[in-house]
Amino acid sequence: MDIRFRDAEPSDEERAAVDAVLGPPATGWEGGARSAADLRFAARAEPRRDLLLPALHAVNDRVGWISEGALDYVCRRLTVPPAEAYGVATFYSLFSLRPRPPRVLHVCTDLACQAKGARRLREQVEERLGPPGETWQESPCLGLCERAPAALALEAGPAPRAEVYAPADADAMVSTPADAMAGAPSPNGSGPRLDVAGDAPAVAAVPQAGQDGLILLRRAGRADPASLDDYRATGGCTALRRAFELGPAGVIREVLESGLVGRGGAAFPTGRKWDAAARQPDHPHYLVCNADESEPGTFKDRVVMENDPYALVEAMTVAAYATGCAQGYLYIRGEYPRAAARLAHAIATARARGLLGPDILGKGFSFDIELRRGAGAYICGEETAIFNSIEGHRGEPRSKPPFPVEKGLFGKPTVVNNVETLVNVLPILERGARAYAAAEPKLFCVSGAVERPGVYELTFGATLRELLELAGTTGTTRAVLLGGAAGAFVTDLDIPLTFEGTRDAGATLGSGVVLVIDDTVDLRQLLLRIAEFFRDESCGQCVPCRVGTVRQEEALHRLSRRVSHDDLVLLRDVGRTMRDASICGLGQTAWNAVESAIDRLGVYE
Amino acid sequence: MIPLQPPRRLIDVQIDDETVRVPEGATILDACRAAGKDVPTLCHGDTLTPKNACRVCVVEVEGARTLAPACSRKAEAGMKVGTGSERARHSRKVVLELLGSSVDLSTTPRAAEWTAEYGADPARFGADAATVEQPAKVDNDLYVRDYSKCILCYKCVDACGEQWQNTFAIGVAGRGFDGTISTEFDAPLTDSACVYCGNCVEVCPTGALSFKTEFDMRAEGTWDESRQSETTTVCSYCGVGCNLTLHVQDNKIVKVTSPHDNPVTKGNLCVKGRFGYGYV
Numbered sequence: 001m002d003i004r005f006r007d008a009e010p011s012d013e014e015r016a017a018v019d020a021v022l023g024p025p026a027t028g029w030e031g032g033a034r035s036a037a038d039l040r041f042a043a044r045a046e047p048r049r050d051l052l053l054p055a056l057h058a059v060n061d062r063v064g065w066i067s068e069g070a071l072d073y074v075c076r077r078l079t080v081p082p083a084e085a086y087g088v089a090t091f092y093s094l095f096s097l098r099p100r101p102p103r104v105l106h107v108c109t110d111l112a113c114q115a116k117g118a119r120r121l122r123e124q125v126e127e128r129l130g131p132p133g134e135t136w137q138e139s140p141c142l143g144l145c146e147r148a149p150a151a152l153a154l155e156a157g158p159a160p161r162a163e164v165y166a167p168a169d170a171d172a173m174v175s176t177p178a179d180a181m182a183g184a185p186s187p188n189g190s191g192p193r194l195d196v197a198g199d200a201p202a203v204a205a206v207p208q209a210g211q212d213g214l215i216l217l218r219r220a221g222r223a224d225p226a227s228l229d230d231y232r233a234t235g236g237c238t239a240l241r242r243a244f245e246l247g248p249a250g251v252i253r254e255v256l257e258s259g260l261v262g263r264g265g266a267a268f269p270t271g272r273k274w275d276a277a278a279r280q281p282d283h284p285h286y287l288v289c290n291a292d293e294s295e296p297g298t299f300k301d302r303v304v305m306e307n308d309p310y311a312l313v314e315a316m317t318v319a320a321y322a323t324g325c326a327q328g329y330l331y332i333r334g335e336y337p338r339a340a341a342r343l344a345h346a347i348a349t350a351r352a353r354g355l356l357g358p359d360i361l362g363k364g365f366s367f368d369i370e371l372r373r374g375a376g377a378y379i380c381g382e383e384t385a386i387f388n389s390i391e392g393h394r395g396e397p398r399s400k401p402p403f404p405v406e407k408g409l410f411g412k413p414t415v416v417n418n419v420e421t422l423v424n425v426l427p428i429l430e431r432g433a434r435a436y437a438a439a440e441p442k443l444f445c446v447s448g449a450v451e452r453p454g455v456y457e458l459t460f461g462a463t464l465r466e467l468l469e470l471a472g473t474t475g476t477t478r479a480v481l482l483g484g485a486a487g488a489f490v491t492d493l494d495i496p497l498t499f500e501g502t503r504d505a506g507a508t509l510g511s512g513v514v515l516v517i518d519d520t521v522d523l524r525q526l527l528l529r530i531a532e533f534f535r536d537e538s539c540g541q542c543v544p545c546r547v548g549t550v551r552q553e554e555a556l557h558r559l560s561r562r563v564s565h566d567d568l569v570l571l572r573d574v575g576r577t578m579r580d581a582s583i584c585g586l587g588q589t590a591w592n593a594v595e596s597a598i599d600r601l602g603v604y605e
Numbered sequence: 606m607i608p609l610q611p612p613r614r615l616i617d618v619q620i621d622d623e624t625v626r627v628p629e630g631a632t633i634l635d636a637c638r639a640a641g642k643d644v645p646t647l648c649h650g651d652t653l654t655p656k657n658a659c660r661v662c663v664v665e666v667e668g669a670r671t672l673a674p675a676c677s678r679k680a681e682a683g684m685k686v687g688t689g690s691e692r693a694r695h696s697r698k699v700v701l702e703l704l705g706s707s708v709d710l711s712t713t714p715r716a717a718e719w720t721a722e723y724g725a726d727p728a729r730f731g732a733d734a735a736t737v738e739q740p741a742k743v744d745n746d747l748y749v750r751d752y753s754k755c756i757l758c759y760k761c762v763d764a765c766g767e768q769w770q771n772t773f774a775i776g777v778a779g780r781g782f783d784g785t786i787s788t789e790f791d792a793p794l795t796d797s798a799c800v801y802c803g804n805c806v807e808v809c810p811t812g813a814l815s816f817k818t819e820f821d822m823r824a825e826g827t828w829d830e831s832r833q834s835e836t837t838t839v840c841s842y843c844g845v846g847c848n849l850t851l852h853v854q855d856n857k858i859v860k861v862t863s864p865h866d867n868p869v870t871k872g873n874l875c876v877k878g879r880f881g882y883g884y885v
Binding site for chain 1: 656657658659660661663671672674677678679692695696699700703704706707729730731733734735756757766771772773774775776777778779780781782783784787788789790792796797798
C-alpha cells in the first residue's frame with residue numbers, strides 16, 4: 001500500500017495527544033522528525049489500524065475537534081489512508097472535523113427525556129446558547145432515563161472532563177464555569193482518562209438497592225464499586241474459582257444447562273454460542289463485551305457497570321476461560337464516562353492483583369481486557385458493527401453469514417455478549433445451573449410516568465403489572481413501550497415478562513426497556529422522535545434503511561399535520577421493506593414501534 | 606483465455622421449483638442466472654466482492670426470517686429460493702422507489718426497465734422528498750463526479766482501495782442519508798491521492814462517475830450510444846498487454862473501457878490506458 005498524505009502539520013498539542021496514546025514515533029517514516037538515517041533504510045510500517053478510534057479520541061479529548069493536521073498525523077502513525085480515516089472520523093457524532101469550543105453540551109432529546117420535558121429544556125438551552133451546532137447539540141439517549149431530562153457536558157483539555165446533569169437544569173448547565181467542575185483524580189489503567197463530575201450516586205438508579213434476594217443487583221449500594229476487597233468480601237471471585245474447578249467444558253455445560261439466552265435483545269442461547277466458539281480450530285479467539293448500550297430508554301448496563309464493575313471483569317474472565325480467549329475487548333459507549341472510569345479502575349486493580357494478565361490466580365490461564373470507548377453511534381451496538389469499530393473501520397454491520405463465532409473480530413472466532421448476559425454467568429456458576437434456572441433474574445429499565453424510575457430486578461414470569469406496581473405509575477397509563485425504540489407499544493399489563501410471553505403478545509423484551517406513557521404525552525411527537533432517531537443513527541450502508549428511515553420520518557411529519565390513507569399505506573410498504581431487506585437489526589426494527597402505535601393505539605385515527 | 610479452476614463439488618439448489626446444479630461456493634445469484642432468472646442488481650460487480658448494499662437483488666430463502674441478497678449469499682445444498690415471490694418483488698419494488706426518489710437514475714442502465722417491470726412509483730413520496738441532489742464535481746479534465754447519481758454502492762471505494770488499485774483516494778464519509786463518497790476533508794480530486802486510473806469509473810453502475818468527454822457530450826446532447834462502435838484492442842504503452850475497448854462515436858474515441866473477463870486485468874487499467882488516447 002502506497003499511502004499519500006496531505007502534509008498538513010499537527011499542532012504541538014495535537015501531536016502530544018496522539019503520542020500520549022501511541023508512544024513517540026520511532027522514525028521519520030511514521031511521522032517523527034526526519035533524519036538522514038531515515039533515508040538509509042526502507043521501513044515497512046506495522047499497520048495498527050485498530051488504534052484509530054483511540055487516537056481520534058485522544059485528539060478530540062485534548063483539543064475538542066480533529067484538524068486536518070491531526071488527522072494526517074494519526075494516519076501516518078497508524079498507516080491508515082487519510083480518506084478512510086476521514087470516513088471513520090465523520091461516522092461518529094462525538095467527533096468534530098470543524099473547529100469548535102472545548103466545552104460541548106449534549107442535551108438528550110430522546111424518549112424518556114421527551115416524556116419528562118426535554119423539549120422545554122432544549123428551548124431554554126437554545127435561548128441561552130443559540131441554535132445547536134457548536135457549543136451544544138441534541139443527543140440521542142444518554143442512558144440517564146431514570147433522572148430525565150438529562151444532559152452531558154464534555155470538555156476537552158489536557159485533563160478532559162465530563163459532567164452529567166440529571167435532572168438537567170438549563171441555568172446550572174450554562175452558567176457553570178468550566179473550572180468549577182470538580183475533578184477527581186484520573187483512574188489508572190487503560191482506556192479513557194476522563195474526570196467525571198456532577199453525578200448523583202449510581203445507586204439512585206436502583207430503587208431496590210439493599211433489598212435481600214437480589215442476584216444481579218446484590219452489590220448495588222452495599223459494596224464500594226472501587227474496592228476489590230469489598231467485591232471479594234461480598235462473594236466476588238467465587239464464580240471464577242468454580243470455573244477453574246469445572247474446566248472450560250464444564251463451564252459451558254453449566255451455561256448450556258442454565259438455559260441462559262442473550263440479554264442484548266436477540267435472545268440467542270449463550271451456551272450454544274460459547275460452545276460453537278470454543279470448538280473453532282482457528283486461533284486466536286476473541287471475547288468482546290458489548291457495553292455499547294444505546295437503545296433509547298436502556299440504562300441497565302450502565303447501572304451494573306457503575307455499581308459492580310468487578311463483576312463484569314470476573315464474568316469476562318470466566319467467558320474467556322470457557323471459550324479459549326486470551327484477549328478481551330470491552331467496548332463501551334462514549335456517552336458513559338462514569339462507567340468507563342470505574343471499569344478502567346477495576347481492570348487496572350484486577351490486573352495488579354493477579355486477576356487479569358498472565359497466569360490468573362496461579363491457574364496458568366492468561367487473559368486481559370482492553371477498554372475501548374465508542375464515539376457516539378448506536379449502530380456500533382450491533383454485534384458485527386462493533387468489530388468494524390474496534391478494528392478502526394466505519395461502524396457498519398457486516399453481512400451474516402459468516403457469524404461471529406466463525407469469523408468475527410480481526411477475522412477470528414469471536415464471542416460477543418452484552419453486559420447483562422455476562423454478569424448472569426456468575427450466579428450460574430455460584431448456585432449451579434439448576435438453582436439458577438429455577439429463579440432466573442432479569443433486569444428492566446423503568447422510566448417515564450412512574451414514581452420510582454430505575455433498574456429493577458425480577459425473576460422471569462412476573463407480569464408487567466407487577467413491575468409497574470413496584471415502580472408506581474403516575475397519571476393515567478396510556479401505553480407502555482416495551483423494548484425501546486426498536487420495540488413495540490403494549491396496553492395489556494398482564495403480559496408475562498418472558499421472551500415467550502412478550503412474543504405471544506406481539507412485542508419483545510428487547511433490551512428490557514419499560515417506558516410508561518401517560519395521557520399527557522404527545523404520542524405523535526414521540527413517534528416522530530423515534531423516526532428521527534433511526535434516521536440519525538442509520539449507518540447508511542443499505543438502501544432500505546438509509547432512504548427508508550428518511551421516508552418514514554417524512555410521512556410521520558405529514559401525518560402529524562394531517563392524517564391521510566396514502567401516507568399510512570406508504571409507511572406500511574416502506575416499513576415492510578425495511579424489515580425484510582435491511583442488512584441488520586437497526587433497519588429491520590425501525591418500523592416496529594410506529595407500526596404498533598398505529599395498530600394498537602390508533603394514533604392516526 | 607480462461608484459466609482452469611480447481612475442480613469443485615456440485616450442489617443442487619432449488620430456484621422457483623426448478624433444480625439447478627452449481628459449484629460449491631457459488632452465490633444464489635449464480636444459481637439464479639444458471640436457472641435463467643433475471644434478478645436485478647446494481648451494487649453487484651462482476652469483478653468485486655459484493656457489498657450487498659443496494660438490496661435490489663433480494664430473494665426469499667425458505668426458512669429465513671429476512672430476505673437474502675442473492676449477490677452475496679452463498680448457495681447451500683438443498684436451499685429453496687423464491688426469486689419472484691410476492692415478498693421479494695415487493696421489496697425490490699420499494700427499493701427501486703426509494704432509490705428513484707432520492708437519486709437521479711437517468712443514466713443507470715436498465716433502471717427504467719426495472720421500474721416499469723416492478724411497478725415502482727418513485728413519485729409517491731411527494732415532491733418534497735429528500736434527495737441527494739448536488740452540483741457535479743468537475744475538478745479535473747479526465748472524469749467527473751456527479752454524486753446526484755450516486756447510490757452509495759461502495760464499488761468505486763472498493764476498486765480504488767484494497768480490492769484493486771490500492772490507492773485509497775476515496776472513502777465513504779458521513780453517516781446515513783448524509784453519507785457521501787469523499788476524499789479526505791472533501792478536498793478536490795487534484796489534491797487527493799487519486800492517480801486517475803479510472804477504475805472507479807469502470808465499475809460505477811449509475812453514471813455518477815463518467816468520462817469528462819461523456820459528461821460534456823451529455824450536457825450538449827450529442828451523446829448517442831446507438832451511434833457508437835466498440836473495438837477491443839491492446840494497449841500500446843507498456844508490455845503488460847492490457848485489453849482496451851475503445852468506444853468510438855463519429856470517428857472519435859469518446860471513452861475507454863476494458864473487458865472484465867480478461868484474466869490479467871479484469872477490467873482495470875492505468876491512467877495511460879484509460880485516458881491517454883489523445884495521440885490516436
